[in-house]
Amino acid sequence: MTVSFFNQFISPTLLGIPLVILALLLPWVLLPNPGPRWQNNRFITLQKWFINNFTKQIMVPMSLGGHKWALLLTSLMLFLITINMLGLLPYTYTPTTQLSHNLALAVPIWLATVIIGLRNQPTHALGHLLPEGTPVLLIPVLIIIETISLFIRPLALAVRLTANLTAGHLLIQLIATGAFVLMSLLPTVALVTTALLFLLTILEVAVAMIQAYVFVLLLSLYLQENV
Template sequence: MNENLFTPFTIPTLLNLPAVVPIILFPMLLFPTSKHLVNNRLIAIQQNLTQLILKQMMMIHNTKGRTWSLMLVSLITFIATTNLLGLLPHTFTPTTQLSMNLAMAIPLWAGTVITGLRFKTKNSLAHFLPQGTPTLLIPMLVIIETISLFIQPVALAVRLTANITAGHLLMHLIGSAVLALSTINFLATSLTFVLLLLLTILEIAVALIQAYVFTLLVSLYLHDNT
């Protein structure tokens, strides 16, 4: 029986119930915590990476924006772990679902917008109409800026979904080609397998980069509103 190309993106079920919730919660079990005064090497590496991420994300923020530190670190950790786990065989990647990415992007985007309207009302509203705009262009520019504002969370979600889905599809196609060529030509199979290994390395990088890009854009939206 031939496997459907989009089978890896179908939501798995357990006892006829969607298994997305335990899949989403599973990455949290992979991060160790220490109750002792002396940490081991794994926890020390984890803390150093967290501090590096915080330094990169928070260096442009003021005191108000730095209150989002825990949220942004948790976000990049969750997306990166989920993307990496989805590269394992017989696994499911929740970030390939546009609905889930929208569920992450919309509340975060709305939080930054509400923060800007609350603490920087004049500056936030000023973005809808640049200074010196001709009178005839005012209605059009207000409409364009409003549309661009509401497109931001959609762009966040679609970017993450498209990049993760495209990589998984390409890996699926090349993996199928390796299996098909294995009984025909050894040299072609070897070359295709090397290509698959290189693509896997690239996908690991893409998984981390997309987590960083998603979180960085949320951080920039926050910076514009604080």
């Protein structure tokens, strides 16, 4: 029986219990909590440095009202990076390869930014639907287009994250399968393919981090428009 390459994206179960719950809870166990001491180990120091720089980068362009979101966005960033990186390990499962999971992350936060914009500055928020100086004949068309573009934002966020991680995992599995088959037929080609697989794995690590950063950065930009 031939196993499909897409079986790796099926949520595993044990005794009828979906293990995706364990995959979602594991990142919080792995991230260490800073202790009361002034000096910590190198990993916690690096973690603090990363959190401080990331928070500064996404919060500096915002007004003071958006700074309340720093904890949520930073936690989401760490959560996505950890999940994406853990998914690259053997015999693991990556929840962010599921479109439904990414939509569950994107839709509530996007909707919250829209509601905040409509509550705090309704004129400015509705003004995005109709640019200033638009000809009268184009007003209905532009309103429809801008409304569609507004509601498609969370879908674009989720599809971008899902597509990039899914494509990377599939490409790694295809090249690994090819190297395994060629090992007995063409050892030299198999070694070259294995070297290519190693480079692709490094690239996929970078993609896992970059896509998590892009996901949170775009959410912060949506928030910046509404605060």
